[in-house]
Amino acid sequence: MASWPRGNRAQRSHRTHRTHRTHRTLLAALVTASVAVPVSGAARPAAVPAPVPAALAPLRDHLTPAALDTRYAVNRAGIRAAERMAAGHGDHVRAAALRVMADPARRFLSFDGRDGGRTAEVFGDLARARRIAVLVPGSDTGLDHYARFGAGAAALRREMGAGAAVVAWLGYRTPATVSPAVLTAGRADEAAPDLRSFVGELAAAAPAARVSLLCHSYGSVVCARAAPGLPVADLVLYGSPGTGADHATALRTGATVWAGRGSADRIAGVPYGRLRLPFVTVGFGRDPVSEAFGARIFDAGGSAHSGYLRPGSVSLRNLARIAGGETRLDRDLAGTSTGEGPRA
Template structure:
């Protein structure tokens, strides 16, 4: 039974959900002024042959530099500095678009020879200006996977702000899902013998659940999730194995697992993904907090890597 303070917190958060539902139709899409960036160069489908990848990485690097110049000309030093780092000679991007908050797909590891690929899908408050934390997790997972694994940090949608009405509704996820499904299909076509796992953090869980039907992945991993927007894994209509984990130090556990269907929107994401009712395979995420699932040396990192490498096949995985 939940403690009295936790029950009070749940009631307060539920009240916040209802309050946000009123704000959704009147708040619109208020956003800070956009930082200008040129349109990306059309490069065609991904080809994982070494020469083709090298050429693609070089072309994306030039696109990032062009976006850096545009940001500097606009007077946005923070964005320009972030883009300058992304344009480094050791960085490898399959895709980049500096417009509308930014889109990117960065590679860690040797995509040409990997037999396991993990695609990371971020949650709220992830963009070009706050990209490094997302990148750091991808790097750590890449180290954990070793030489035969590769990681793609997929920032393929405009993520909602954590403390916003948009983070309580599936609207951003519904827009992002087709792009994720298309990206994974492109990777699968380029490397048909390679096993692909899609790893979905926080609000990214909602994106992955929306994309799950037809997603060409062996595993879908939901971690730090507020809910997937579905009552049961069967509702995702996927052949992938669906996993769920939550660290004991993650505040997301106190978010009410409710879904309110209103005439203008849906608020909340329903069933807790780590509950028996949802039906996912659970893995042990240790004591990590909301942003610590891919931290070096963590239980959650080791167990997520085991899922990617197909060594966690027998139900709940522990340290």
Template sequence: MADRPRRRRIRRTLLAALVTFAVAVPVSGAARPAAVPAPAPTALGPLREASPAALAPRYAVSRQDIRAAERAAEDHGDLRRAASLREFAAPGRRFLSFDGRDGGRSVEVVGDLAAARRIAVLVPGAGVGLDAYGRLRRDASALRGELGAGGAVAIWLGYRSPATVSTAVLTTERADEAAPLLRALVDGLRAVRPAARISLLCHSYGSVVCARSASGTAADALVFYGSPGVGVEDAEALRTRARVWAGRGRGDWIARVPHVRVRLPLLAAVGFGTDPVAARFGAEVFDAGNGGHSDYLLRGSRSLANLARIAAGAEPVGASR
């Protein structure tokens, strides 16, 4: 009985957040530039081989698609997008796929996939796209450095990431759309690198995406960090054989998000349920250090070191059940 007032307060907080987002979305949307057009990418079949000879043509085709999207952005007058895409096409960058339409989709490899024994797939959260990609690339490079020889990082920008301030960020709808695509990527990586260890590193709303793809995943580990919840009440409900980890930095504001899931009239369920670092969720909890919401992969951080250890199959420092 004593818990009822607390749950009512949480529901009121969540409703207030929903109202705030509903008001903010039209304002923020109106201020945004129109979607930048891009040509359809070259049709690429599934990844069937990870030898250097097989990967080089695929990387080259993706670079051509990036260049075509860059020209379209210039013609459209979006110099920011064009500048971002010039960086994408820089020598040494490797993309398994690229599609510049509808905000952009891409899979970039940092490291040598052909020789990888440990593959970490970064699954980003809300507000990430082609124009806000630099930090994601920086983080992937830091993780690749921590993994060392035999490690590769795949940056999966494979879905319509919800805006940070939007109603979409409060529901699983975008994650439900994304989950089959993420599962297909992991299946492809497993097919071409069957002996490699594959870990899904899932940040913020990306943890909801990973949870939706968890059942039957070919990944060895699911790692939720900076998570608002994953849409299920406990790790058992994920129905996965992967080892499930969770961590949160002590300076991360996400700790203040109400960890409830509420069904509202005329709307989908709002919120994502149990906090993954809570004991009752049942994940293995690792020490994510003192950083904030965007600091998990900063060079020299405890969180980066532990995420790399998990991706490598080692025990993180400060882990607990």
């Protein structure tokens, strides 16, 4: 009777144990998230009333300075109307956040205060920009806590220098960090068509500009869903839980795919993989900074999960250089970078 060599049996046993351990971890995360839903839902009010936004012409036809100023003014009026409605509803946190966003110096390409909020804010002179970075955020990003997202976009714009613009695209209903939604691609599938449409219009309106897509955390799942054929030069994944694909080529993009993770980022502890349950798939596949994924790795230094756009950081400098089309990136001299793939 034929038998497996002892080494093969040991390897098979190890693989089986590892797979079961990953599945148990994913299931534990799903159960924990399910229990936490009432708490996280209470902390993220999405039912604050807001007016229906004004109809706007397609962006591709209106990227002149005068047309953009008109568009910014229309959206500013919409933000102020939403602020009044939130205050009347008694939600002073939302009203205060909107009051800051309605500052005349702010530039919003779009605004919709309903269902937690959708925005696209410009940092820099979009009409004249030759390098444009579109930021896609991860979980727990919404109107109530928009300041951090906006501050990161502003820091990236300063780092990119003259001739650049950054668009902070909060164009989808982000999942709560502790929730079942953050473990599945459902929100990303909802968001991808809108991101594809937005980036397509932006690229058509600025054909001479280099457009890059920078995707943080769960935002990398959104970008992966939108990636096929998207007219961008770079697709940058940072602090990513995975993309739903096991290799960069599966994203079906002509863009250069980059990946980076800071040494202090807790996302390194997530169980990279997928678990197919009867009605849903949990997890997002292979770690994007693994050599097997095939992305080009950039040094993210010692960044924590929410610190990639911190002024003065290695991660911010490298994200700015990638979006600017530079090939010479910074190295973390402290030796705190992570990533198993080839260095840029």
